[in-house]
Amino acid sequence: MGDVYPQDALRDALLDIKKQRYLGVKDETVNSDETLFTSSGTESAYNNLTIDGYYRNDGGLTVKNILTVNGILDNRGTLEIGW
Numbered sequence: 001m002g003d004v005y006p007q008d009a010l011r012d013a014l015l016d017i018k019k020q021r022y023l024g025v026k027d028e029t030v031n032s033d034e035t036l037f038t039s040s041g042t043e044s045a046y047n048n049l050t051i052d053g054y055y056r057n058d059g060g061l062t063v064k065n066i067l068t069v070n071g072i073l074d075n076r077g078t079l080e081i082g083w
Contacts, residue, residue: 025045025046025047025064026046026047027046027047027048027049028046028048028049028050029049029050029051029052030049030050030051030052030053030054030055030071031052031053032052032053032071033053034053034054035053035054035055035056036051036053036054036055036056037055037056037057037058038055038056038057038058038059038060038061038077039058039059040058040059040077041059042059042060043059043060043061043062044057044059044060044061044062045061045062045063045064046062046063046064047063047064047065048063048064048065048066048067048068049063049066049067049068050068050070051067051068051069051070051071051072051073052070052071053071053072054071054072054074055071055072055073055074056074056076057073057074057075057076057077057078057079058076058077059077059078060077060078060080061075061077061078061079061080062079062080062081063079063080063081063082064082065082067081
């Protein structure tokens with residue numbers, strides 16, 4: 001394993017912030033009486049996602065940290081946890 005320099009850690013942190021800003025990353029909860037849908041050809045990204053209701057994903061779904069499913073996740077597309 002090579003040396004890790006402070007500028008490498010700073011660069012990685014800045015890239016992570018840039019990606020979050022680009023993707024509009026936030027925390028989201030789908031309540032038990034709600035339905036959320038990501039259509040084919042689109043991408044949704046969240047920092048943390050809690051599904052208490054119904055989430056159908058036909059496109060791309062990225063969750064950076066924690067995905068909690070207490071309801072139904074109908075995944076017909078691409079699901080990525082972390083990046």
